[in-house]
Amino acid sequence: YCDEAGNYSFMKNATSAPTLSHFDYIIIGGGTAGCALAATLSRDATVLVLERGGSPYDNPAATDIGNFANTLLDVTPNSWSQLFVSEDGVYNSRARVLGGGTVINAGFYSRGEEDFMKEAGWDREEVEAAYEWVEKKMVFEPPAKGWQSAFRDGLLEAGVSPNNGFTFGHINGTKFGGTIFDRDGHRHTAANLLEYANPNTIVVYLHASVHKILFTTTKGNQRPKAYGVIFEDASGVVHKAELATQDSMNEVILSAGAIASPQLLMLSGVGPAAHLKAYGVNPVILDNPMVGQGMADNPMNPVFIPSPEPVEVSLVQAVGITKFGSYIEGGSGLSLSISLTRSFLDGVLKLVKKTKFPTHLISKFFEPLDLRLNVTAKAGVIIQKTDGPFSRGHLELRNTDPNDNPSVTFNYYQDPEDLNKCVEGISTIMKVIESKGYSKYKYDGVSARGLLDIILALPTNLRARHITSAFDLKQYCKDTVMTIYHYHGGCQLGKVVDNDYKVLGVDALRVIDGSTFLKSPGTNPQATTMMLGRYMGQKILQKRTIIRGKEEEETVKTEL
Numbered sequence: 126y127c128d129e130a131g132n133y134s135f136m137k138n139a140t141s142a143p144t145l146s147h148f149d150y151i152i153i154g155g156g157t158a159g160c161a162l163a164a165t166l167s168r169d170a171t172v173l174v175l176e177r178g179g180s181p182y183d184n185p186a187a188t189d190i191g192n193f194a195n196t197l198l199d200v201t202p203n204s205w206s207q208l209f210v211s212e213d214g215v216y217n218s219r220a221r222v223l224g225g226g227t228v229i230n231a232g233f234y235s236r237g238e239e240d241f242m243k244e245a246g247w248d249r250e251e252v253e254a255a256y257e258w259v260e261k262k263m264v265f266e267p268p269a270k271g272w273q274s275a276f277r278d279g280l281l282e283a284g285v286s287p288n289n290g291f292t293f294g295h296i297n298g299t300k301f302g303g304t305i306f307d308r309d310g311h312r313h314t315a316a317n318l319l320e321y322a323n324p325n326t327i328v329v330y331l332h333a334s335v336h337k338i339l340f341t342t343t344k345g346n347q348r349p350k351a352y353g354v355i356f357e358d359a360s361g362v363v364h365k366a367e368l369a370t371q372d373s374m375n376e377v378i379l380s381a382g383a384i385a386s387p388q389l390l391m392l393s394g395v396g397p398a399a400h401l402k403a404y405g406v407n408p409v410i411l412d413n414p415m416v417g418q419g420m421a422d423n424p425m426n427p428v429f430i431p432s433p434e435p436v437e438v439s440l441v442q443a444v445g446i447t448k449f450g451s452y453i454e455g456g457s458g459l460s461l462s463i464s465l466t467r468s469f470l471d472g473v474l475k476l477v478k479k480t481k482f483p484t485h486l487i488s489k490f491f492e493p494l495d496l497r498l499n500v501t502a503k504a505g506v507i508i509q510k511t512d513g514p515f516s517r518g519h520l521e522l523r524n525t526d527p528n529d530n531p532s533v534t535f536n537y538y539q540d541p542e543d544l545n546k547c548v549e550g551i552s553t554i555m556k557v558i559e560s561k562g563y564s565k566y567k568y569d570g571v572s573a574r575g576l577l578d579i580i581l582a583l584p585t586n587l588r589a590r591h592i593t594s595a596f597d598l599k600q601y602c603k604d605t606v607m608t609i610y611h612y613h614g615g616c617q618l619g620k621v622v623d624n625d626y627k628v629l630g631v632d633a634l635r636v637i638d639g640s641t642f643l644k645s646p647g648t649n650p651q652a653t654t655m656m657l658g659r660y661m662g663q664k665i666l667q668k669r670t671i672i673r674g675k676e677e678e679e680t681v682k683t684e685l
């Protein structure tokens with residue numbers, strides 16, 4: 126049921142959608158969690174997936190490893206990567222394509238830590254089975270060539286031990302993890318999980334932007350209940366999809382990611398009542414001040430290391446899982462077009478025109494550069510990611526347009542513990558750079574400390590630089606912070622959804638995606654996000670079977 130390009134027969138442009146349709150489950154967002162969930166639910170129910178972006182199969186070269194940076198920096202109006210700038214002055218991106226983040230990310234695949242599973246209250250065996258279901262379809266062992274092996278050796282010399290070889294598991298020490306790039310550098314995405322779907326019971330509409338979740342209005346003490354959604358196609362035509370029957374099993378499920386899920390809940394009337402009223406959201410269905418709270422983004426600080434030797438093109442493969450809460454990852458040989466970088470940063474300038482942020486670093490950066498250049502960096506980049514994090518912020522509406530970015534504040538490094546982890550992380554990176562194992566990929570006489578100065582001069586963000594006479598790593602971490610794109614929260618477990626991912630205070634509505642996380646799982650979250658989609662899909666179907674069995678029993682009894 127797919128053509129040669131990989132397009133599924135059940136995948137259609139939303140312009141062909143009827144004005145009104147009915148399904149057992151309506152999933153908002155065909156992303157990382159959404160695809161896994163939809164494929165699973167379709168085995169025993171009718172499923173509609175509404176994805177605002179297009180198909181990743183339309184331009185296969187764009188998802189190859191060599192085009193990682195160019196695809197991510199393409200921020201033209203309908204590209205797969207939607208630029209946003211947080212109130213912290215850090216540029217960031219949101220996926221806008223079937224497969225979600227897995228289509229534009231760095232591809233590293235590593236399972237979540239034990240504590241994360243325990244805190245979420247998940248069933249261990251079913252978690253294991255759900256990870257395996259994902260891995261069988263789209264995860265590979267990376268090739269571990271020259272640069273990645275030298276980086277691994279440097280990590281071990283820097284004390285991030287033991288050497289745990291190749292594993293998906295989250296264990297302290299240094300390891301190679303999985304990747305969603307195959308040995309030819311082709312990316313496999315969450316959209317591939319739809320190969321598991323039942324083609325007769327699932328419909329995927331592309332370029333279908335959901336504007337609102339519809340609720341039955343409350344009468345007396347009755348809880349509000351979701352019964353459908355409104356979505357707009359690429360021609361601006363509005364469609365409605367409703368749950369097939371108003372029984373207790375059918376549901377609308379939000380899987381629109383950590384920015385859009387809290388935003389859509391608010392636009393549909395679920396959120397802090399005063400804030401919603403201020404934006405004219407009507408009716409307010411439920412006052413829940415926790416919607417949009419607990420937003421977090423793990424800070425990332427990079428170090429670029431020009432290399433005298435050629436390096437392979439690699440994204441994340443080796444990782445150091447330190448005991449002090451910093452993950453050290455790296456890539457090499459990234460190529461990017463300077464004119465695309467220019468248009469990306471022009472996009473940033475447009476978004477921040479009227480804000481407090483200084484922009485001189487951006488203009489200075491382009492002065493010596495030829496915009497026609499395509500650069501393949503003979504260099505490695507090593508980054509530290511702070512785990513957790515403890516620092517948290519919030520999301521607020523900026524307007525009522527679901528296609529626009531809401532206002533997001535992450536408060537990077539506000540918590541001193543996060544800052545300490547960064548300092549230890551950067552110190553470890555400096556040891557890796559100075560190590561014997563890494564020496565082949567660093568020019569003689571270049572010091573790790575000197576490489577940090579390069580980053581201070583680059584427009585890695587819009588934050589002011591505070592150059593002090595005595596070099597201060599804490600200040601360096603704050604000034605050069607970037608995102609590793611692992612933002613999460615906004616519809617957190619226990620605050621907006623219960624342990625079954627049902628939205629508190631309303632019926633027939635769940636949120637299943639990264640917005641429910643209390644912290645970022647594992648070194649990188651995509652493994653656990655896809656696993657969650659599969660795991661919850663299975664749980665929902667199990668419950669459905671039990672309820673249906675009971676209903677059939679009741680019918681037989683009544684007939685007798």
Ligand SMILES: Cc1cc2nc3c(=O)[nH]c(=O)nc-3n(C[C@H](O)[C@H](O)[C@H](O)COP(=O)(O)OP(=O)(O)OC[C@H]3O[C@@H](n4cnc5c(N)ncnc54)[C@H](O)[C@@H]3O)c2cc1C
Pocket residue numbers: 153154155156157158159175176177178197218219220221222223224225226227229230231232233234235333334335336380381382383385389441527609610611612638639640649650651652654
């Ligand atoms: C550049 C980058 C690099 C990364 N690198 C890695 C990595 O190497 N390893 C790793 O594990 N993780 C990585 N991540 C993080 C990981 O990819 C994300 O955490 C994960 O994909 C989020 O999954 P999700 O299901 O919560 O949201 P998403 O995958 O973003 O899915 C949300 C979907 O909802 C759709 N949507 C939103 N609003 C609407 C609407 N109104 N109507 C209809 N559809 C809508 C979006 O288009 C999107 O497809 C990276 C992310 C990025 C961006």
